[in-house]
Amino acid sequence: MKKSLLNISAIILFTFNVMGQTTNEGMLYISENTQFSTVETLDNLETGEFYNDGEAFIYSHFNNDGILDFYQETGTTRFIGSADQILSGVNTSYLQNVYFRNRSRTVPFLLTGLIDINGIADFNEGVVDNRNFGGAITFRENANHINTSDRSHVDGGVNKFGNTGFIFPIGHKKYYRFGGISAPTDSQANFKGTFYNENSDELYSHTLRAGAIDKIDPKEYWTIEEKTTTNEDVLITLSWRDVTTPNLFIQAADRDILTIVRWDEPTNMWVNEGGAIDHDNQTVTTAVSGYGVFTFGILKEEAISPGGLxxxxxxxxxxxxxxxxxxxxxxxxxxxxxxxxxxxxxxxxxxxxxxxxxxxxxxxxxxxxxxxxxxxxxxxxxxxxxxxxxxxxxxxxxxxxxxxxxxxxxxxx
The missing domain is CATH 2.60.40 (Immunoglobulin-like)
Structure with missing residues (x-):
């Protein structure tokens, strides 16, 4: 959450190094076109205020228990490591732009804290795991991401605020498997997207399905939740890939009988939400009658435009x-x-x-x-x-x- 800049010249730097880490207990400001780096853990204490309008290079762990924010929309925080990097803290870290690069292993970023992104997230290398570590990552209204891939995405849930369309940079078990929403009407809208490279049958029985649905994807599912109560009419987009999507369902797309299905809590069954199939981009898009758990379904041949329409x-x-x-x-x-x-x-x-x-x-x-x-x-x-x-x-x-x-x-x- 961007702060109002009153008097930069009054900001004083209070940092010191103790026991192999850089600790801030006072005020630290990185001005535009200025670089700051720490090889050891950066710990912003409860009394610390850290504002970044320049470039901050974090080469090890990162913890924020104080205020971490920006004034201008110019700052970039670069998490660059050669071993696991724990991103922690009890308070939200408000970042303009963020860059992830760590090639030490597939999942090097262990997110236990709260990161809020206002600009661009560059997923250069390394998966950010909040699924197993309890953290949260949020994109603000005009925030977006680039270079998202199997090698770098968020393994877990991603929050999106605002009235702009968004592709969630989500994946699970090595694979980037995005889902997307179109632009809500309310600037305060809040959606959360998560991908599961798992069979949903144990949680949401595939035998409980509306009559038009012949089969339900046994390999993958998404949750797209509306966290506010504005009851937005948005389009949901799901992607298919041969690395996770069963071949039978990809063939169903070729036959125009692939659809999006949603688990409907009131009726305790999977319902058909329809879907416009985009073969070039390997996606299915539809407007939904509710939010929650989604995956792909295959329609029965006779269920295509029933009633002779x-x-x-x-x-x-x-x-x-x-x-x-x-x-x-x-x-x-x-x-x-x-x-x-x-x-x-x-x-x-x-x-x-x-x-x-x-x-x-x-x-x-x-x-x-x-x-x-x-x-x-x-x-x-x-x-x-x-x-x-x-x-x-x-x-x-x-x-x-x-x-x-x-x-x-x-x-x-």
Missing amino acids: TVYNGVTPNDDGINDYFFIDIPNDGSVRDLHVMIFNRWGVKVYESDNYGVGNNLFYGYSEGRSTIKGNKQLPTGTYYYILDYQYGDPVQNNRHKQAGFLYLSGN
């Missing part, structure tokens, strides 16, 4: 009478009812929603009716959008519902 995903709103609106062909026998439609742009901003699509003039003509970041009744630009359909089908007494997601192509020509 057909989607035409090209829209050219030029008043030529052809594809002027998002056309969903609904059988007139009443087999499809209560059609809920949501449309999101590529950044996950909802631009259209209807609770009874196709009735009256409830149709999408390529104009925004979404949140305040896009003006209502404004013609949307040419591009690719996501659509989410949720509807009732079949016998009304059975209340069967189906959800699916896909890509919508909007062109002004």
Whole structure:
């Protein structure tokens, strides 16, 4: 949390070296274009105040029990080691930019403390483990990460604050396996993402699943939790990789029957959340009806657009009478009812929603009716959008519902 800088010249340095470590019990300020380094453990005591607007090189363990923060958005803290580095402390360490490089072993950074990142996290080399050590790592609104890979990511949970989209730099058991969210509307939104390279069946039985789901991924799952109570409508994106994702599920993506499934606590079963499959990026994206535990599922062949509904995903709103609106062909026998439609742009901003699509003039003509970041009744630009359909089908007494997601192509020509 950035502090207000009142008088830098009044800041005094009180540091001393004792028993092989650098200890700060007073005030330490690293100004812009200035470097500071410590070969031994850096211990910022309860009375210590450490502000970094320059470059701090930490070559060993790091502990913060006092104030650790920044004034300008220029500082970089570099954790560079040749042996295990314990990152600890009872108070949050507020960092602008952070750099991780330690090639001593696969998982050299043992995070027991609290790190809060405002700028860029450069995962150069070495996994940061907070899963087994109880620490927490948080990215602020405009914070992001680079160079994330199997060799360097966070093994454990990652928190994200703010109203910007985010890819969680998460992995488990050697592999980087990101999940992502689109931009929430609330600047105070808080989400947490974690990946598990494990079978979820023992915790969330795979035999308890909605009828449309044929199989559930037995090798991996994610938790994406909304920690605030704003009930955000965001898109969830999960990635597949052949190093963890079973080949049967990758083949399901080729057949367009791969979907995102979520464990639903109220009904005690896995439910289908749908999913738009991006073969080039090996991801599945959908808007979800709740948060918690997610993984991949394979749909039954007969569960694809049940009720005889057909989607035409090209829209050219030029008043030529052809594809002027998002056309969903609904059988007139009443087999499809209560059609809920949501449309999101590529950044996950909802631009259209209807609770009874196709009735009256409830149709999408390529104009925004979404949140305040896009003006209502404004013609949307040419591009690719996501659509989410949720509807009732079949016998009304059975209340069967189906959800699916896909890509919508909007062109002004």
